[in-house]
Each structure stands twice: as C-alpha cells, then as structure tokens.
Amino acid sequence: MSTPSAKRAPRPHRRPKKDPARIVAFRALRAVDERDAYANLILPSLLREAEQKGMDRRDAALATELVYGTLRLQGTYDAIIAACIDRPLREVDPPVLDVLSLGAHQLLTTRIPTHAAVSATVELARAVLGEGRAKFVNAVLRRISAHDLDTWVEQVAPPYEEDAEDHLAVVHSHPRWVVSALWDSLGRWQPGACGRTAIEELLHADNERPEVTLVARPGRVTVAELRETLPQAQAGRWSPYAVTLAEGGEPGGIDAIRENRAGVQDEGSQLVALALANAPVEGADRLWLDGCAGPGGKAALLGALAAERGAALVASERQPHRARLVARALDGNPGPYTVITADGTRPAWREGSFDRVLVDVPCSGLGALRRRPEARWRRRQDDIPGFGPLQRELLRSAIRAARVGGVIGYATCSPHLAETRAVVDDVLRSETGVEWIDARPLLAGVPALGEGPDVQLWPHLHGTDAMYLALLRRTA
Numbered sequence: 001m002s003t004p005s006a007k008r009a010p011r012p013h014r015r016p017k018k019d020p021a022r023i024v025a026f027r028a029l030r031a032v033d034e035r036d037a038y039a040n041l042i043l044p045s046l047l048r049e050a051e052q053k054g055m056d057r058r059d060a061a062l063a064t065e066l067v068y069g070t071l072r073l074q075g076t077y078d079a080i081i082a083a084c085i086d087r088p089l090r091e092v093d094p095p096v097l098d099v100l101s102l103g104a105h106q107l108l109t110t111r112i113p114t115h116a117a118v119s120a121t122v123e124l125a126r127a128v129l130g131e132g133r134a135k136f137v138n139a140v141l142r143r144i145s146a147h148d149l150d151t152w153v154e155q156v157a158p159p160y161e162e163d164a165e166d167h168l169a170v171v172h173s174h175p176r177w178v179v180s181a182l183w184d185s186l187g188r189w190q191p192g193a194c195g196r197t198a199i200e201e202l203l204h205a206d207n208e209r210p211e212v213t214l215v216a217r218p219g220r221v222t223v224a225e226l227r228e229t230l231p232q233a234q235a236g237r238w239s240p241y242a243v244t245l246a247e248g249g250e251p252g253g254i255d256a257i258r259e260n261r262a263g264v265q266d267e268g269s270q271l272v273a274l275a276l277a278n279a280p281v282e283g284a285d286r287l288w289l290d291g292c293a294g295p296g297g298k299a300a301l302l303g304a305l306a307a308e309r310g311a312a313l314v315a316s317e318r319q320p321h322r323a324r325l326v327a328r329a330l331d332g333n334p335g336p337y338t339v340i341t342a343d344g345t346r347p348a349w350r351e352g353s354f355d356r357v358l359v360d361v362p363c364s365g366l367g368a369l370r371r372r373p374e375a376r377w378r379r380r381q382d383d384i385p386g387f388g389p390l391q392r393e394l395l396r397s398a399i400r401a402a403r404v405g406g407v408i409g410y411a412t413c414s415p416h417l418a419e420t421r422a423v424v425d426d427v428l429r430s431e432t433g434v435e436w437i438d439a440r441p442l443l444a445g446v447p448a449l450g451e452g453p454d455v456q457l458w459p460h461l462h463g464t465d466a467m468y469l470a471l472l473r474r475t476a
C-alpha cells in the first residue's frame with residue numbers, strides 16, 4: 001500500500017480513446033450547423049469515409065442514431081442543458097453545445113448506460129474540444145444524468161394550461177412558430193380532431209424515424225417481385241406501387257433500385273403522382289408535364305404511368321444539377337420522355353400543350369420534418385411569405401400549360417396554409433377558365449382527407465409526409 005506522503009509519478013499524457021461513431025456524429029452536427037449541410041447527405045459521406053478506415057456497421061448505426069436523434073430532439077435538449085448551466089445558452093460555443101446535446105441524447109433517450117454515456121461523451125469532448133472544456137462537459141452531463149427525460153421535461157416546459165404552444169414546443173422539440181402553423185392547418189383540415197391529442201400525435205410522428213418506402217415503378221417491376229427479393233418488405237398502405245421496409249432496411253443494395261426499376265419514395269409523394277395520373281381528362285391523353293421535377297421522384301412514377309397509357313412525359317427543372325438527377329431517375333423509362341432545364345415561370349412550351357401538368361412547387365418543407373430533422377431549426381417564420389410569389393407564378397403558368405379539358409396538380413410538401421389553400425384560392429380568384437376537381441376519390445381508400453376538394457395528408461394519420469394536393473381542370 002502506498003503511504004499518503006509518497007510522491008505520485010506524474011500521469012503520462014493520455015490520448016483520448018478513439019470512438020469513431022461519436023466522432024462521426026459530432027462532425028455531422030458541426031457540418032449541419034456551420035455549413036448548413038443536410039444530415040441525410042453529409043452523414044452518408046462521413047460514414048463512407050469512416051468505413052474505409054475500418055468503422056464497423058454497429059458503429060455506423062450508432063452514429064446515425066446519434067445524429068438524427070440529437071437533431072430531432074434538439075429543442076428539448078437545449079431547454080434541459082440551459083437549466084444545467086449558469087449562463088445563457090447562446091453564450092456556449094456551438095461545438096461545446098453539440099457535444100452536450102449528443103451526451104444528453106445518449107443519457108435521456110437511448111439505452112446506453114449512464115456511466116458509459118457520460119464517459120464516452122467526455123472522451124469525445126477531450127478529443128474534439130480539449131481537456132479544459134471536457135471538464136465543463138463532464139460537470140453538465142452529471143447534472144443532466146440526475147433525472148430521466150420525463151422528469152426533466154416536467155421541470156423545463158411551461159405548463160400546458162399557461163402556454164400550450166410553448167409547452168408543446170419544448171416537450172416535442174419543434175420551434176413554437178412551427179407548432180402554431182401545424183396546429184392552424186390541422187384545425188382547417190381536421191376540425192373534429194385538432195385538439196391537444198391530435199397535435200401531440202402529429203408532433204410525435206414528426207420525431208419518429210420514418211420507415212423506408214419504395215415505389216415499384218409500373219411496367220418495370222411489380223410489388224410482388226420486389227417482395228420476393230426483400231423478405232422484410234410489406235405492401236404499402238395506400239399506393240398499389242408501394243413497398244415498405246422494416247426499420248433499418250437498407251435500400252442502397254437492392255438490385256431493382258440500382259437498376260432504376262424501383263426507387264425510394266414516400267407514399268404521400270406516390271399518391272400525388274397517382275391522383276394526377278388518374279384524374280379524368282376529356283379527349284386525348286398524350287402529353288404530360290412535370291414542371292418542377294427535381295430530383296425526379298414523382299417524374300419517374302409519372303413517366304412509368306404515362307408509358308403504360310402511350311403518353312409521353314416532359315420533366316422540367318430550373319436547376320441544372322437537379323435536372324441531371326431527374327434524367328438519372330427517368331433513365332430506362334419504358335416510354336418516351338424528355339428532361340429539360342427551364343424556368344417554369346418562363347415556359348419553354350406553348351400555352352395549352354399538355355393533357356396533365358404537375359407543379360410540385362418549392363416550399364418550406366414543413367411536411368417532411370421526419371426526414372429532414374434539421375429543417376425545423378433552419379427555417380424561419382419569415383421564410384414562409386417568401387415562397388408565395390413563386391408558388392403562385394408556377395401555378396398560373398401550370399394552368400396555362402394545360403389544354404382546355406386538361407388537369408393540373410398543385411402539390412407542396414408543406415401543410416402550411418399560406419403555401420397550400422391560400423395559394424390556390426388566390427390564383428383561382430384571378431384566373432378564369434379553371435375549376436377545382438375533387439381530389440379525394442382519386443386517393444382511393446385513404447381516410448381522413450377532409451372536406452375537399454383539395455387534400456392534405458398527415459404523418460400521424462396516414463404515415464406519409466404531410467403532402468398537399470389541389471387538382472384543377474382548365475375549362476376555357
């Protein structure tokens with residue numbers, strides 16, 4: 001036994017342990033914060049790099065869970081971290097905050113044991129922030145680990161009765177203005193089911209990892225053929241072309257996807273393309289337009305459906321790099337198609353040329369928060385009015401592109417009322433010779449679509465992104 005007076009040899013400098021999963025997760029969060037990177041694009045490239053250096057699949061899965069989980073619950077974690085430090089959150093360096101959030105996620109939401117979550121995060125802090133800041137991280141994580149998530153939320157969220165939107169914003173990790181906009185829209189579409197339970201179910205669904213949904217492109221592969229090669233696959237709920245993969249399903253290695261016969265496509269997006277394709281048109285049905293086609297999910301389904309009917313598709317996109325993605329998505333389409341790079345508000349086609357026209361306009365993306373976990377923190381309330389003029393112009397131009405008797409679909413991946421009904425109402429007030437079509441019968445079997453004629457899908461009700469669709473017919 002050593003005597004208390006014995007002089008200890010100085011501890012050799014200890015290198016932080018290598019922990020590829022947490023390093024990758026930290027780098028992804030930094031890229032999202034510093035460079036406005038999209039998690040779903042930056043993470044795969046960081047994982048590929050780490051896998052080349054020997055990272056295994058388990059670590060890759062952990063890194064993925066850490067990045068998506070932390071980004072989704074960022075608002076809740078921020079409120080908890082703020083309660084554990086004695087200065088305003090905005091005065092904490094962003095890289096330190098990222099490490100703290102990663103630690104909070106492990107402690108409060110994963111099954112990683114407390115001691116492992118703290119020690120691994122402190123090791124990460126040593127590696128990426130240095131010894132001094134690692135001590136701060138250690139102290140804050142120990143405070144966080146004093147309670148579980150429910151207890152923390154009770155402490156840091158204002159009571160629902162005092163301020164319902166603030167309460168929901170903290171509990172369900174959404175900016176307050178997003179809670180407010182989603183609730184307004186839910187009230188418009190589901191007037192009988194827009195109370196506290198409904199909004200909580202919607203916000204909760206936004207924080208769930210969506211299952212991977214594939215589309216079996218008609219004429220190229222069938223749902224049955226896809227399911228034969230994918231034992232874990234289930235038929236989709238609404239679209240006859242949809243197949244869902246159980247959690248963790250990896251679409252990259254599927255032959256049909258590599259060969260473009262199938263694609264990854266949310267069922268809401270499939271339903272929009274199907275409704276447009278199945279809307280009745282009088283007379284010829286030969287030429288279809290997708291006026292905002294990039295990256296090409298709906299265009300590829302429309303192209304395949306058009307081919308089955310002997311029609312051709314023109315897929316138009318303003319951004320050249322996105323037009324290239326459209327060309328890739330349509331490659332091998334069984335019928336005729338053309339991909340063009342064009343501004344839909346200055347059409348490269350003659351008025352009245354098309355039998356069917358889709359404009360899936362640029363929008364806030366508030367309907368795809370399940371997939372783009374960082375989007376809710378990046379978007380600002382002030383962004384919303386900025387989309388309006390282009391959305392209106394694209395819809396006007398789509399109406400002109402359709403021939404008399406032809407149909408037009410206006411779609412957004414946002415349920416924000418300012419991007420959906422308000423746009424269509426405005427345009428219809430000033431455009432003559434166009435009428436609503438009831439879109440609901442064209443989404444056969446899909447419940448809870450509201451009172452029509454347009455439809456709004458919801459993650460908590462339909463398991464899809466919150467896509468909006470209005471169908472119109474040109475009458476004169």
Ligand SMILES: C[S@@+](CC[C@H](N)C(=O)[O-])C[C@H]1O[C@@H](n2cnc3c(N)ncnc32)[C@H](O)[C@@H]1O
Binds near residue numbers: 296319343363
């Ligand atoms: C919501 S995305 C379309 C998604 C696509 N329909 C799909 O399913 O893959 C909107 C697209 O419109 C394009 N866009 C924006 N402004 C445009 C314009 N003035 N004319 C044509 N396309 C435009 C954007 O670059 C973006 O690719």
